[in-house]
Amino acid sequence: MTAGSHDETLAVLTTACAAVGLDPSGAKPIRLAENALWRLPGGIVARITRAGQHQPTERELRLARWLSAQGLPVVRPLPGIEAPATAAGRPVTFWEELPPHTNGTIPDLATLIRQLHSLPRPDFPVGRLDPFVRIRDRIDAAVTLSDTDRDWLRDRLADIQSAWASLPEGLPECLVHGDAWTGNVACPLAGGPALLMDLERCSVGRPEWDLVSTAVKLTTTGTISKTEYERFCTIYGHDVLNWPGYDTMRAARELRMTTYAAQHAATNPAWRPEAQHRLACLQGHNGPRPWKWMGIV
Missing domain, CATH: 3.90.1200.10 (Aminoglycoside phosphotransferase (APH), C-terminal lobe)
Structure with missing residues (x-):
């Protein structure tokens, strides 16, 4: 992690939160890579995608809602925010934070x-x-x-x-x-079904x-x-x-x-x-x- 990546994505997050009526105060980085993840208070995770990825990001949100409606355990978009926010050309989506979890197992993935x-x-x-x-x-x-x-x-x-x-x-x-x-499967520590994550390449x-x-x-x-x-x-x-x-x-x-x-x-x-x-x-x-x-x- 570099200071630049931290400061840059925090600025993007602040602008995106203002656009959808969320408060970024107290936000903490989860992972700063090609796609940056930030944790917001209140059980919210913000995902900042690469610039120029608005259409794929919008499709990912729609797919996540559709898959959940089909009964597949997946990460869930935050209700009430239908489309990605955009800041500095980067799409930002908001998701329900997962409970404490570990990576899934090979059987979890197969299922x-x-x-x-x-x-x-x-x-x-x-x-x-x-x-x-x-x-x-x-x-x-x-x-x-x-x-x-x-x-x-x-x-x-x-x-x-x-x-x-x-x-x-x-x-x-x-x-x-x-x-x-298995890194894209979350297994809740308190029990319950494993969840499929990172639907960016779903097609x-x-x-x-x-x-x-x-x-x-x-x-x-x-x-x-x-x-x-x-x-x-x-x-x-x-x-x-x-x-x-x-x-x-x-x-x-x-x-x-x-x-x-x-x-x-x-x-x-x-x-x-x-x-x-x-x-x-x-x-x-x-x-x-x-x-x-x-x-x-």
């Missing part, structure tokens, strides 16, 4: 994704899944990498995009989360994309056991590892994870060794999968 995928499509536009959104921007921002390495990543992106265009048939398209991992697309996020934890990073993965498949009812398109989707997910680390390395030195390590893995310098990839907060 929620199965429920999500079984829903009908909404009767309003939700867009189509774009698994490559912002990857090129991340590569451009990865200034701690050499030009040669960034060119390699761009070529890798082009190759995977080409392979994606000819993916084999799989499960029927449906509403997908887009970033389905219509191939359900395998949501399943691959867990499968790579077995095959790429080795952060879950075979038993945990089998439990995930049993609950969901499908094993994406048996699908001929898995290698392509795995490659896309690995590229997202690598460029995420590389982008953060440009502003946070703690990420630099990890970014180089992930890149070296993709380039074939660190042996076969699974590789040990660290999560850095």
